[in-house]
Amino acid sequence: MWFNNIPSDLSFSASAKNCLTIQISSLASSGRLYEILITGENQSDWAKGYQKTIWYNTPADNFGSIRDIHLAWIRVRERLLVLDMGKRFAFSSDALSVPIVSQMVEDILFTPQGNGTLITWHVYYNLRSYLRPFQSFLKNRIFQNMFYDFARGLSDYAESHP
Template sequence: MTMYALRPSSLCDISSMRRHLLSERIVDASAQRTFDILATGEGQGEWADGYRATTWYGNAAHDVGTIRDIHLRWITVRERFLAWEPAARFTFSADAMSIPLARRMIEDITFEPLGPGRCRMVWQVHLDPAPALRPVESLVMRRLFEPMFDSFAAGLAGFARTYSTRGMV
């Protein structure tokens, strides 16, 4: 499969990106549990529409700098972790895509504890869409990106609520 390189991004690039999407959910699971679901990919086939598989690179523990490929039904994205803060922040840059939809992109997911067994999850996507999309950029954002990332956030929140104690001692 051909992968198209995106411009490498860092946390400092977020404010300079042209598009910013936001999905916020109150999750009936702890911030740690919700982070763990993302970090391990638990149930991802259930909560992420179109999810097929994840390929992790390297043998070290997952952390900042770790690279993985997320394979969805229609696209594969190579991701490099920029922040890995259990129960607080899960952030990665898209460094390559099988369909060149962006020049650069960062997903930044944060968790704020709201008491025992509850948190606020804020799922933000920051991107510079590919120049070829410019004539239809607003349409692609409204019909593809916004619903896809919002459904991921809603799906994760629902999965975490249903399985809030799985894997806990």
């Protein structure tokens, strides 16, 4: 079963009630990090709980492509917003199998830094109204750990698989 979210674009970042930003310094190149993220290369090795991806278009062919990401505890329907090779990858979470948020955008930036890359993973979201009393818990105990693990796992995998 799917719970629809409000479809978003990047302008949602200015009005989101919640924002989480994770930054990881990686020794991997921005191009390699982007390639792994967009193709899902061995994603079960670096994304905790990852199970599978289903594409509804040619994978990552353009703005607007849709995919479902299946994690152990949730499925997320993503609509691609930005595909800027080696620099930026962003998407709107348009539906979830667990009704946690009503609107969500992830915006992942890759910035050259010395001999590597700074990964900046922004997560903009509005919680469903009945979960607002648990905002701090969800952000600090669930979302922060999950997105940190994704960013760290991506970096570690890219560094060990150049």
